[in-house]
Amino acid sequence: MTNQQISSPPRDFLCPITREIMQNPVLLIEDGHSYELYALQRWLRDHNSSPMTNKPLRDRRFVHNFNLKNAIEEHCAQQETLTFANRFLSFNIRSGRIPSEWNDKPTLKIRLSLLGGSNVGKTTLARCLQYGVQSSFVHLNTSATVGPDLIFCYLDQLYENKYVIIIQLADIPGMERYESCCDNHFRNCHGALLLSDSTDIDSLERTELYWYKQLQTKGKDDVEAILVCNKIDLFETNCDVHYRRIFYQRSEHFASSHNMPIYHISALRGDNIQAMFKQLILRILQNESLLQQIKENSIGYDQISNRKESIRRTSSIQVSIQPSSSSPPSSSSSSSPRQNDNEGNSSGGCCKFA
Ligand SMILES: Nc1nc2c(ncn2[C@@H]2O[C@H](COP(=O)(O)OP(=O)(O)OP(=O)(O)O)[C@@H](O)[C@H]2O)c(=O)[nH]1
């Protein structure tokens, strides 16, 4: 779905009298030109000549030009589709309630999962998307996620001019001890963000050897994945040139060998977050098989909203639909004091080499 140009209409589609695109083209038999019906009738009331050649008319009869009418209608439909597609491409991801005028629109739900070792910044990224980078929630100290936590956002443009798109983002715990509760999110997600901490090259290796493999084994065959190197702010300031070169090489190699886009982001500073989610969402929508599954499985936003309380009561999953300045971020109820479950991911320290 690339940004396509809306073209101006061919000259033949314009009425020579009004210079506007015709809706009811009629062919004036004697001069062989087509005109808008009402414009030609008005012309013939005052003139006895051809509007195009100005020559006197002996025969004032005209007939409907159905071929031209069909061609014009097809052109207009194509342009309308392009307009909607281009408007959709300017979408932003928003949290909170969807606009009330969309309540009766069909809803498509895209499921994304945040995957990666403990401490790489998944919860911080989820908060950044949900509350915005300015929010103090993003900068709050996080505990290790026990979750998984679910966050819901929506796109502020309609897809195909009719579908509301809801994004369900699953923040998966990175600690090994909580892995068993996540299979569902490997299996069901349409897109995965494979996170690593740019300042900890071990976390990149574990993302490739463990998280990517898990996704391959348990996930959908056609799942769209994206490699995310987080904490670029620390990487730029704290890591030396030698480390940065090696990290770039390895991350590029990992991404290109699995045909994944790569994004260097800072969840704390908000760098590249919207662009990254946008690209992943567009890749999913361009994937015909995934789009088909999304269309078949989608449920309404209201249903999600109505289920909020019951989900809270029945599991550790917490659903956040609306950010509220008084309530804590979603991970708070499903997190535990951070402990180091595996050596490779634990330090979050800077400039280590594998
Ligand atoms: N400097 C910097 N720190 C970050 C960034 N993203 C996350 N952090 C910090 O990294 C630490 C871990 O972040 P979390 O978001 O809790 O990590 P997580 O991946 O959710 O970890 P688990 O829940 O254990 O799986 C926190 O102290 C964050 O503030 C970033 O972009 N830059």
Ligand SMILES: [Mg+2]
């Ligand atoms: Mg977390």
